Amino acid sequence: MSLSKSMNHGRIVLIPDGGQCLDTVQLNRLEQSFREWAEDSPRADVRLSRRRILIVFLLIRYTGAKLNEVLALNPYEDIDPVRSSVFFRSADTESGPREVQISKTLSREIQAELADPSFRDVLQNMFDVDPGFVRRKFYERAQACSFSKRLGGPEMIRKARAVELMQGNMPLPAVQMMLGHSTPNLTSSYVSFSTDEIQQVTKLFMERESSRKTSARNSFFGKIQDIQRGDIQTKVKLITIAGHRITTVITNDSFERLGLRQGKLITAEVKAPWVILQKINGEPETTAENRFCGTIDRIKKGKVTTEYVVRISDGTELCSVVTTESGRRLGFQEKDTVWVIFNGFSVVLHVD
Numbered sequence: 230m231s232l233s234k235s236m237n238h239g240r241i242v243l244i245p246d247g248g249q250c251l252d253t254v255q256l257n258r259l260e261q262s263f264r265e266w267a268e269d270s271p272r273a274d275v276r277l278s279r280r281r282i283l284i285v286f287l288l289i290r291y292t293g294a295k296l297n298e299v300l301a302l303n304p305y306e307d308i309d310p311v312r313s314s315v316f317f318r319s320a321d322t323e324s325g326p327r328e329v330q331i332s333k334t335l336s337r338e339i340q341a342e343l344a345d346p347s348f349r350d351v352l353q354n355m356f357d358v359d360p361g362f363v364r365r366k367f368y369e370r371a372q373a374c375s376f377s378k379r380l381g382g383p384e385m386i387r388k389a390r391a392v393e394l395m396q397g398n399m400p401l402p403a404v405q406m407m408l409g410h411s412t413p414n415l416t417s418s419y420v421s422f423s424t425d426e427i428q429q430v431t432k433l434f435m436e437r438e439s440s441r442k443t444s445a446r447n448s449f450f451g452k453i454q455d456i457q458r459g460d461i462q463t464k465v466k467l468i469t470i471a472g473h474r475i476t477t478v479i480t481n482d483s484f485e486r487l488g489l490r491q492g493k494l495i496t497a498e499v500k501a502p503w504v505i506l507q508k509i510n511g512e513p514e515t516t517a518e519n520r521f522c523g524t525i526d527r528i529k530k531g532k533v534t535t536e537y538v539v540r541i542s543d544g545t546e547l548c549s550v551v552t553t554e555s556g557r558r559l560g561f562q563e564k565d566t567v568w569v570i571f572n573g574f575s576v577v578l579h580v581d
Contacts, residue, residue: 250389251380253396253494254452254468259381260290262370277347281355282366284342288315289383291435292329293390293408296363296383300356310340313432317409327409330432332439397438397494403431446538446546447504449475449497456491458484464573465489467497473541476518477576487580496579503575504549506537507568508561517572523547525565530556537561539569 251259263286267279288299298317302308307316307326313336316326331339342348348355364382371381379385387408394404451469463484465477475497479487489495499519507513512520523541535556537549547569551559561567 249377249380250385250392251376252389252452252492253393255374255376256290256386256389256393258374258472259370259376259386260286262374263287266370266373273347280342281348281358282363284339285356285358285363286367286370286386287335287339289386290390291331291335292317293387293394293404294329295387295409296360298409300358300360300363302356304339304343304355308336308339308343310336313435319409327406329407330435332435334439399431407431446548447499447501449473449545451475451495451497453489453491453493453495456484456489463489465578467495469545473521473545475576476573477578478573479578483578487578489578489580493580498577498579499547499571499575500577501536501548501550503571504547505570506539506549506551506559506561507570508559508565509568513568513570515570517570519571519573519576521547521569523567523569525561525563525567528556528561528563537567539567541569 263283267283268276270276270279285296285299288294288302289296292299292315294315294317298319301318302315307318308314309316312328313331313333315329315331317329318326343355367381367383367386368378372378374381380389391404391408394407395401449467449469451467451473453465454468454474455464455466457464457466458481460481462478462480465479465484467475467477469475477497487495505517512522521539521541523539525537526540526546527536527538529536529538530553533553534550535553537551537556539547539549541547549569
């Protein structure tokens with residue numbers, strides 16, 4: 230085992246030999262692969278079985294629980310929609326079940342699945358499934374994403390979640406409590422926090438993480454891939470969860486103030502008036518670094534300006550505002566395929 234240390238408050242997490250586990254972008258690619266696979270069958274019974282595996286994956290991915298803990302759940306008793314919590318029960322825990330917070334978004338998704346009569350009619354227990362079968366499906370999805378089979382195992386997803394939480398600055402005691410460590414290491418910075426207070430910190434973190442992942446209009450969440458320093462300005466390139474690449478140019482002062490570095494998670498935003506639309510065959514020839522092909526989803530016309538909402542391949546909505554006169558001249562219609570274009574100077578970076 231190798232030891233990875235975060236610089237904040239001496240946080241420590243163990244990572245398997247080689248020090249490798251999936252990062253946030255890769256975890257979300259894996260999640261998207263599971264979601265597409267779950268619906269990719271003409272047979273209802275196959276989709277039902279796959280959706281069950283998807284829920285198992287989501288619980289491990291977002292709670293950091295062990296596979297056997299998830300498969301031991303009674304979903305109708307151990308998943309609380311009011312508290313947005315999952316209660317993991319263990320025979321060797323005298324203090325009762327371990328409560329783990331999940332986001333309201335994930336809680337609603339799980340409750341929608343549990344409300345489906347197909348699960349009650351066909352499955353006596355939603356999680357009554359062979360662990361070996363679950364592992365094989367995890368390995369298959371990892372390999373479908375061109376990841377190592379080993380990195381897609383349930384134990385590795387659990388470890389990747391721990392690293393993700395700590396890199397996101399979640400307090401160490403909250404991470405330890407969430408993963409079920411028997412003796413949380415309450416450092417001096419957190420020793421005054423009660424169990425309930427740590428749960429509240431976790432809840433706030435889950436909601437922040439969930440809202441950050443949603444496809445906010447004109448907003449991309451990703452990881453810094455490359456940094457090119459200049460004498461006055463810095464070019465920053467990031468890759469999004471869906472694999473899109475965004476280029477931005479900011480001042481060196483802003484670069485230093487934001488504390489940017491390669492691998493840092495960050496949100497990029499572009500204002501609607503800076504977004505240009507083109508309807509041509511093939512990728513446009515332009516000096517603008519950021520170009521995305523999408524479909525016009527909605528048009529809202531006003532007397533002076535018109536708003537066009539374009540949806541690109543990962544579901545992200547990009548909004549462009551043009552004068553109504555220009556929109557009329559270009560003749561854009563809903564369902565048209567268009568190119569969305571903006572340059573690196575139009576992108577604003579935000580750090581949590």
